[in-house]
Amino acid sequence: MKLNYKLQGNKQPILLMHGLFGSLDNLNMLAKDLVANYQTIQVDLRNHGQSPWSNIMNYQAMAEDIAELCHGLQLQNLILIGHSMGGKVALQLSQLIPQLISNICAIDIAPVKYTQTINTPVIKALAQCIDQQLVDRKQIAEVMRQHGLNEPTILFLLKSFKRERWLFNADVIINQYANICDWQTISASAIPTLFIGGGNSSYISDENYPAIFNQFPNAQIDIVEGAGHNVHAEKTEQVLQHLYHWLAD
Structure with missing residues (x-):
């Protein structure tokens, strides 16, 4: 599927993926800062924004869409940033194009199945x-x-x-909401992965830590106190600080 996207800047590419009901503009607050040092690619996931619609809505399909885009743009040494549903797409991509990915950041989401969410x-x-x-x-x-x-x-x-x-x-x-809440356990990925959670959110809890480290043994978990599920919008500066510090390591 050919996704709608917005590309700005140059240097190392960062691909940003929004959450459920969103669009590529939802991570503007991060992209505006990141574009000074990176090439930013903001994407409308399938069934969102100006991207095509499909009756199929699961993480394998959504990740395949992004993989097609990455190959088409000839992206390498790629940093993935995804919020919520977009974060799970980023994590799924560790199985499809690991050779193209240098780092993954999942914002307020864990590689687990959720039974009840704020959505x-x-x-x-x-x-x-x-x-x-x-x-x-x-x-x-x-x-x-x-x-x-x-x-x-x-x-x-x-x-x-x-x-x-x-x-x-x-x-x-x-x-397809059950598929969006779902998660199929994946093979352990060695890609360095940062999980940024909101201190007032239940999406990344202590009970999720085993699943995170089993699937992403090189994971780091940072919690931003005083933030909810939309931690990137509520505490943009803190999220950027965590990102830059992690990428510099």
Whole structure:
């Protein structure tokens, strides 16, 4: 699948991948700083942004999309940065193109299966909006409030609702949500991998550490206190400090 992407700068390439319901702009706060020292490639994953839609939504397929892009751009010595779902795509790529990757950074995600996530209420709210064929933004926002979504989350989602339609493939994301939460254990990868978690998030917990180190024995785990799941947006400077310090080692 030919993905939509934005490429800036030169030098060593860094490829940035957004989380569920996002787009390539979601990691702008990191890319704006990184582009001074790296070539940045921001990508719309399948069923998101301006990339093509597909009924298939799993990490193997999403990683194959990125691998195709990397080969097409002839990328080497590549640094991967992914948030949440994008982080799992980055981790899956350790199995597909290890020879092209120098480092991986997974932001607030672990290589494990999640049974309940903060996106579960979002999925239920979206399903109701689609079932009721809602196209009025105020009505959609009210349904989301009924499902317990806070205002920042509602505003984030409504950025992807334009001309009475969702820019992401809501139907497939709802149907494939179990695959998005899932994870198939992979062979141990020697690629240096940084896991950056939010101190107020449950996505990287102590009980995930064995799975992290079993699959990524050269892993480092940094926790940013006072941050939630969107740690890169809430504590951008701290995330960049962790990244630069790790890459310099």
